[in-house]
Amino acid sequence: MSHLLEARALTGGYGPVQVLRGLDFHVDAGEVVVILGANGAGKTTTLRALSGMIPARGEVVFDGRSIIGRRPEAIVRFGIAHVPQGRGTIADLTVEENLRVGAIIRRDREVGADIDRWYEMFPRLAERRDQAAGSMSGGEQQMLAIARALMCRPRLLLLDEPSLGLAPLVTREVFERLAHVNRELGTTVLVVEQNANLALEIADRGYVLEAGLIAASGRADELASDESVRKAYLGY
């Protein structure tokens, strides 16, 4: 069976600095896959390479088509939505405008209905629909960033450290919503995280990244219970 997303010998970085030193990984349709690793391991860079935000080499095939070397605005049209680290929202626009921006590549007439659906799933966003996104709390902004990314009806959602800067309870809520989205809509999720516990709870499989190379991989429950992986890379 062919994978939804497959990367082979993926390299990339910033200017002369190569951060990724040849990654092989894949994501199957309907999965939640987590990439774990310490600071500087190349987690964010991996996602940026996939969505075309930095120059990358190697092979990336999504749904049978090569997407390597494409620009971000082209890659989102293939069906890959990326929620970047930290500020995934457009701070000066209202909540509702953010959702409309998320749907800006769509030409159908169901955008309004989709917005209502996200308001149902994230009632806090509905309460703040006319408020500037930048004035909301970190957790609300993360929910909005995810909802905005899902507004383009992607087949694959890339999520960069959704737990960054959030209180543990809020982080748990974000991950629960994510699992819910994956179950209900069948959206495939590739998430990078430092918060290994929570991420492995909702993930099917995981990869551990170290210094730009994949150091371990396996089913989420295997990774979570593997003593050497835990000690060396997950830090608990």
Added chain:
Amino acid sequence: MDLFLDRVVIGLEQGAIYGSVALALVLIYRSTGFVNFAQGEMALFSTFLTWQFWEWGVPIAAAIAASMGVSFLAGAVIERVLIRPVGDVEHNALALVIVTVGMLLALNALVGWIWGTEGRRFPKIFGAGTVDIGSVSISYQALGTFAVLAVLLGLLYLLFQRTKLGLAVRAVASNAESSSLAGIRVGRILMFGWGLAAAVGALAGALYASELSLLDSNIFFQLLIYAFAAATLGGFDSPVGAVVGGLVVGLVTVLAGGYVGFLGEDLKLVAAFAVILVVLLVRPQGLFGRKQVSRV
């Protein structure tokens, strides 16, 4: 009293023109985060183009429309060819400012080279008549200028608040990275922003030359200073602020020139500098501008 009211009308009329140039500055500032020092000279070039069309026998309204069209394209090309290769404002703000200052000098020289340096007569767009309201007489020119500015503001409001394109422009201005991840073609939006500003500048330039009945290559530098004062007063990120700021600056300079003896007509530019200075001291973000708040 009549003299006072006359001066108020003139001040508002000039202010409307300053406001429309300030609007062009704001359009670029909002989408790129820096100030285009060449805005005045871009408008100068556009206005000479308008004059040239008119000189060839094209009706003035059509000449302005044609010049706005050409200016839109030229503005977009300038963004693509001169601005974008320099980099973005986060990393290369100083270089960008220098490029626009270079454009200011180059465009001014280009205008002198093509059209010469002597003044040209510019037609009254709205005719030379006046309307008497009570004891005040208002020129068609002033009324026309107000109407054009009001329509322009209305159209810009509709563009930014009611269309997908306008939403995309505002999104790029706030967060270019997330916008491109959402599928917005950021480069095209920036070209559109520059084109729009150049077209607005062309319109403002025609109003300005028409009010003076004169066009020469030196008058637009002053206009830029007044527009800076207007945008500073209103807040560089607010279109409404630009227009209100323009009206206030127009009023202040005309009244100061009229009533403050030592200023007179020649030194009323000083009043504009005074406005900039006071605003920067008291309320740096301007009347309508947002204070930059950053979450850390």
